[in-house]
Amino acid sequence: MPISSLPRLEPRLLTELGSFVGSSNVLTASTDLLAYDCDGTTLEKLPPSAVVFVSHTRQVSEIVQWCARNKISYTARGAGTGLSGGALTLDGGILIELSRMNRILSVDTRSGLAVVEPGLVNVHLTRAVSEEGYYFAPDPSSQAACTLGGNVAENSGGPHTLKYGVTTNHILGLTVVLPSGEIVEVGGECRGTPGYDLIGLFVGSEGTLGIVTRITVRLMRAPQTTRTLLLSFSSTLDASLAVSAIIAQGIIPAALEMMDRLVCEAVEKKLSLGIPEGTEAVLLVEIDGFEAGQDDLVSRIETIGSAHDALQVRAARNDAERSDLWRARKGAFGAIGSISPSYYTHDGVIPRSKLPEVLARIDEIVAEEGLRVANVFHAGDGNLHPLLLFDEREADQIVRAHRAGEAILRLCVEVGGSLTGEHGIGFEKIGAMSWLFDEATLSVMHGVRLALNPDQLCNPGKAVPSPASCREVRRVFGSKRYA
Amino acid sequence: MHENEFVPGSEEELSSLLARFSRDGRPVLPVGGGSHLHVGVTPDPCWARVSLASMTGLVFHEAQDLVASFRAGTRLDEVQEVLGKRKQRLPLDPAHGPSTLGGCLGVDHSGILSHRFGTLRDLVLGMTVVLADGRIIRVGGRVVKNVAGYDLSKIMIGSLGTLGMMTEVIVKVVPEAETEAMFVRGFEDISEAWETALRINGDQLEPSSLFVAGAEAARAVCAREVPGKAFVFMGATGVTAFVSGHERHLNQDHAGTGRWVRIEAEEARDVTKRLPPFFSQGSPLSIRFGCRTGLLGEALSRFGQDSGWVVQPGSGTGWLRLVSYDLLSDLRSWLEGNGGYAVVWKGPENLRTEEIWGTSRDDVNVMRSLKKALDPRRILSPGRFVGGI
Incomplete structure (x- = not known):
C-alpha cells in the first residue's frame, strides 16, 4: 500500500x-x-x-x-x-x-493453575512451571512465539490436543474488557461457576467480544513417560488407514501426526532422519502418560503398522531422538520454504475416517490447478493442513492457489467437516461461513456479537459475518474470494 | 402432568410451537425426563410445559470417528445401550433411568468421570437448538476439532432451558475399556484423606475419576465394608496392564498404613452412577460448590463434619448435603471470600429463590445481554436462572 x-x-x-x-x-x-x-x-x-x-x-x-x-x-x-x-x-x-502484558502473575501447582497476562508467550509458561513437573497443554506449532491471549482468541490447538484438548479445555477464568469498557471477571479458579459458560463463548471468539487482559489457565502434570514412534508408509492410503485403525483400537495417542512425501523430503534435507526411500507418508505417533501399559500400546501400534505394510516402524530410543522427530514436525512449515518460494497454509477439518478419500481428492484438486501440495497435519483429529506451494511472483499462481484452497475447504465441508480446526475464521474465511452454517445460525451468531459489541468497533469484520462485513472484505481487497 | 403439556415430535413442530408462544408472550418450561426440575429458581408461572419425550433415538453413530448424534430426548441409559452395541460409550455417568441427554445438558450434570474425560462442555461437538422465536440453528459440527464461529453449544449447556431447546446433540464417545476398576481407601481423618487425594492428583497417574467422600456419601455409593470416616475413590480404565499398574502404584506410594480395595467393572460403574442421585433424589438440601483446589481441604475441615459430601481435586468442585439451610451462609461466605461459589442444587420448594445462586457476579450483565439476544420476550424458563434470567 x-x-x-x-x-x-x-x-x-x-x-x-x-x-x-x-x-x-x-x-x-x-x-x-x-x-x-x-x-x-x-x-x-x-x-x-x-x-x-x-x-x-x-x-x-x-x-x-x-x-x-x-x-x-x-x-x-x-x-x-x-x-x-x-x-x-x-x-x-x-x-x-498486548505483548508487553507478559507477566506470570501467580503459579499454584497444588491447585493445578496459573494466572497470566495475555502477552505471555505460550512456551514461556511451560518453561516456568516445568521444574515443578507441570506444563500448559495446548502447543501450537508457533508456541515459541504465539501468546496465550492469541491462543484464547483463536481457541488454539496443536499436535497434543488429540488427547489433552484445545485451549478452551484449559481455561478456568478470564478478565475481559468488554466493548463498553466495563471490566468483568468470567469463570474463576475452578470449574462450574454459576451462570452461562462465558469462558466457552469468549475463548475462540477471535477478539470480537472484548479484550482479554488476564487468564487463569489449568496446568497439567507432565506425563511420567513418553514414547514416540515414526511409521513410514509407501502410500498415503496405508498411512490413513493406520490412523483409523489406531483410533478404532481405543488408543488415544497424545499426538498422531501425518507428513507426506514432499514434507518428508524437505525435512530430510535439513535433519537427515533416515526416512526410507519410497516413503509417501509418515505417521508420528506419541503415546504418553502413566508408564504401566505403554509397552502394550506401543506393540499394538507396531502391529497396526505392519498390518498396513509400513516400510519402517521406528521408536525414538531417547529424548534426543524424540526431539529430532518433533523438530521435523514443528519445523516442517519452515522446511517447505526450501522447496517452494511461497506457500499458503490451509486449515480444514474432516471426520478422520474420510482421510483416504479426502487426501486423494486434494491431490486431484491441486493437480488440476497445476500446483503442488505438501501435507503436514494432525491426522488423529482429522485436522488437515495442506500447504499449497506456488510462486508469489506469478500473479496467476496466486489466483490458482486461492482457487485450489477454496475447493479444498468446500470439500472439507462437503464430507461433514469444518472450515477451520485451529487457525480461526478471521477475515480470511468469513465469506465461507455460509457454506457451513445456514442463515438462521449465522444471524444468531451475529446477534450474539451485537449483544456484547453493539457498535461493532471491537475487531470488526472477523469470525462471524454480517452483511456489512462481507461487503467490507470485498471493498478492501476488491476480491471475490469466497464471496 | 402440567395442564398444558406439549410433546412435539419434530424440530419443525417444536419450532412452530415456540414461535407461537413467543408471539403470544406465553412463557413455557422446557423439560427432558423431568428428573432435574428441582435445579434452579422456581420459574415464573409458565403457561405450558414443552417436553422432548417424543424426540428420541440415535441420529447417527460414526463408530470409526468416535462420534455419535442423538435426539435430545433420548434417555441416557438408551444412549449407552446404543453405543454399547459397538463397544463404545459416552463417558458420562450423571444419573439414573429417566434422565435424558437434553436434561443432563440443560443442568450441566456431568458426573465424576469428568476428571478424565471432561464435563459435558468438553464432550459436545455440536447441537441443534430451537430458539424461542422458532428459529432452528445448528451450531458446532460433527468433527472433534472445530473453531468456526462462536461456540454457542457452550452457553446452551447448563442454561436450564433459558436460551433455547436443544433437540439434537453430537457428542464425542470413547471405546469401552479393556479393564475398568475403582479403588477405595478409608481414612479416620478427613484431612489425611484429602491430602492423599491431592497427592494422587499431583502424581503422574491417569485416573478416570478421583474424589474424596464423607462416610454417608461413600456408603450410599459403595456396598463394600471399608472402615473409615472419609474415603478416597480412584477409578482407572484402560488396558489391563495400565489398570493393574495404577493399583500397584496406589499400594506402593499412597497406602500408608492402609490398603486400597479394588472394585471391578460393573460394581465400579455403579459407584459413579449412584453418586448423583445421592445429592438429587435422595436429598432434601444439597449444595454444589467450588473453589481453588488447594483451598478445598480447608473448606472440608470447616464444613465437612456431616458426612454427606464429595469433593473432586481435579476440578476444584464438590457436593454437600446440608442438614440445615442456616449452615449455607457460613459456607458460602467462606467460599466466596476465597474466590469460590456455593449454589443450591436441590432445596425445599419455598427456598428456591434467587438466593440459591449466591452473591451476584459481575458477569451477570453479559448473561442478561445474551438472554436478551436469544429470548427477548423471556418466554423460556423465565426466572429460573442466575440473575433473574
Whole structure:
C-alpha cells in the first residue's frame, strides 16, 4: 500500500491516545505501522492507523472507551502469528498491542493453575512451571512465539490436543474488557461457576467480544513417560488407514501426526532422519502418560503398522531422538520454504475416517490447478493442513492457489467437516461461513456479537459475518474470494 | 402432568410451537425426563410445559470417528445401550433411568468421570437448538476439532432451558475399556484423606475419576465394608496392564498404613452412577460448590463434619448435603471470600429463590445481554436462572 494512502488519525486524537499510555507507547510513523500490516497471513496487508502498547487492564478499558466515544475501531494483537488475519485492522482502526502484558502473575501447582497476562508467550509458561513437573497443554506449532491471549482468541490447538484438548479445555477464568469498557471477571479458579459458560463463548471468539487482559489457565502434570514412534508408509492410503485403525483400537495417542512425501523430503534435507526411500507418508505417533501399559500400546501400534505394510516402524530410543522427530514436525512449515518460494497454509477439518478419500481428492484438486501440495497435519483429529506451494511472483499462481484452497475447504465441508480446526475464521474465511452454517445460525451468531459489541468497533469484520462485513472484505481487497 | 403439556415430535413442530408462544408472550418450561426440575429458581408461572419425550433415538453413530448424534430426548441409559452395541460409550455417568441427554445438558450434570474425560462442555461437538422465536440453528459440527464461529453449544449447556431447546446433540464417545476398576481407601481423618487425594492428583497417574467422600456419601455409593470416616475413590480404565499398574502404584506410594480395595467393572460403574442421585433424589438440601483446589481441604475441615459430601481435586468442585439451610451462609461466605461459589442444587420448594445462586457476579450483565439476544420476550424458563434470567 502506498504510504500516502495509509489510514491516519487526527493529531487531536493521537494526543488523546498518548495521554492514556504515554506518547512513546503509541506508534504512528508510516514505517512503524507497515510492520503491523499483517499477521501470519501474509497474503493480505493493511496497516493500522496507530499501534498502542498497553501495560495493564485499566489502560485497555480507557482506550476501549475512548474508541467508543470517537467511533474508532480497534483490534487486539499479541505476537501476530495468527493464520487467518484476525489481528488485521480492516478499516483504519487502531491496534491494541498486548505483548508487553507478559507477566506470570501467580503459579499454584497444588491447585493445578496459573494466572497470566495475555502477552505471555505460550512456551514461556511451560518453561516456568516445568521444574515443578507441570506444563500448559495446548502447543501450537508457533508456541515459541504465539501468546496465550492469541491462543484464547483463536481457541488454539496443536499436535497434543488429540488427547489433552484445545485451549478452551484449559481455561478456568478470564478478565475481559468488554466493548463498553466495563471490566468483568468470567469463570474463576475452578470449574462450574454459576451462570452461562462465558469462558466457552469468549475463548475462540477471535477478539470480537472484548479484550482479554488476564487468564487463569489449568496446568497439567507432565506425563511420567513418553514414547514416540515414526511409521513410514509407501502410500498415503496405508498411512490413513493406520490412523483409523489406531483410533478404532481405543488408543488415544497424545499426538498422531501425518507428513507426506514432499514434507518428508524437505525435512530430510535439513535433519537427515533416515526416512526410507519410497516413503509417501509418515505417521508420528506419541503415546504418553502413566508408564504401566505403554509397552502394550506401543506393540499394538507396531502391529497396526505392519498390518498396513509400513516400510519402517521406528521408536525414538531417547529424548534426543524424540526431539529430532518433533523438530521435523514443528519445523516442517519452515522446511517447505526450501522447496517452494511461497506457500499458503490451509486449515480444514474432516471426520478422520474420510482421510483416504479426502487426501486423494486434494491431490486431484491441486493437480488440476497445476500446483503442488505438501501435507503436514494432525491426522488423529482429522485436522488437515495442506500447504499449497506456488510462486508469489506469478500473479496467476496466486489466483490458482486461492482457487485450489477454496475447493479444498468446500470439500472439507462437503464430507461433514469444518472450515477451520485451529487457525480461526478471521477475515480470511468469513465469506465461507455460509457454506457451513445456514442463515438462521449465522444471524444468531451475529446477534450474539451485537449483544456484547453493539457498535461493532471491537475487531470488526472477523469470525462471524454480517452483511456489512462481507461487503467490507470485498471493498478492501476488491476480491471475490469466497464471496 | 402440567395442564398444558406439549410433546412435539419434530424440530419443525417444536419450532412452530415456540414461535407461537413467543408471539403470544406465553412463557413455557422446557423439560427432558423431568428428573432435574428441582435445579434452579422456581420459574415464573409458565403457561405450558414443552417436553422432548417424543424426540428420541440415535441420529447417527460414526463408530470409526468416535462420534455419535442423538435426539435430545433420548434417555441416557438408551444412549449407552446404543453405543454399547459397538463397544463404545459416552463417558458420562450423571444419573439414573429417566434422565435424558437434553436434561443432563440443560443442568450441566456431568458426573465424576469428568476428571478424565471432561464435563459435558468438553464432550459436545455440536447441537441443534430451537430458539424461542422458532428459529432452528445448528451450531458446532460433527468433527472433534472445530473453531468456526462462536461456540454457542457452550452457553446452551447448563442454561436450564433459558436460551433455547436443544433437540439434537453430537457428542464425542470413547471405546469401552479393556479393564475398568475403582479403588477405595478409608481414612479416620478427613484431612489425611484429602491430602492423599491431592497427592494422587499431583502424581503422574491417569485416573478416570478421583474424589474424596464423607462416610454417608461413600456408603450410599459403595456396598463394600471399608472402615473409615472419609474415603478416597480412584477409578482407572484402560488396558489391563495400565489398570493393574495404577493399583500397584496406589499400594506402593499412597497406602500408608492402609490398603486400597479394588472394585471391578460393573460394581465400579455403579459407584459413579449412584453418586448423583445421592445429592438429587435422595436429598432434601444439597449444595454444589467450588473453589481453588488447594483451598478445598480447608473448606472440608470447616464444613465437612456431616458426612454427606464429595469433593473432586481435579476440578476444584464438590457436593454437600446440608442438614440445615442456616449452615449455607457460613459456607458460602467462606467460599466466596476465597474466590469460590456455593449454589443450591436441590432445596425445599419455598427456598428456591434467587438466593440459591449466591452473591451476584459481575458477569451477570453479559448473561442478561445474551438472554436478551436469544429470548427477548423471556418466554423460556423465565426466572429460573442466575440473575433473574
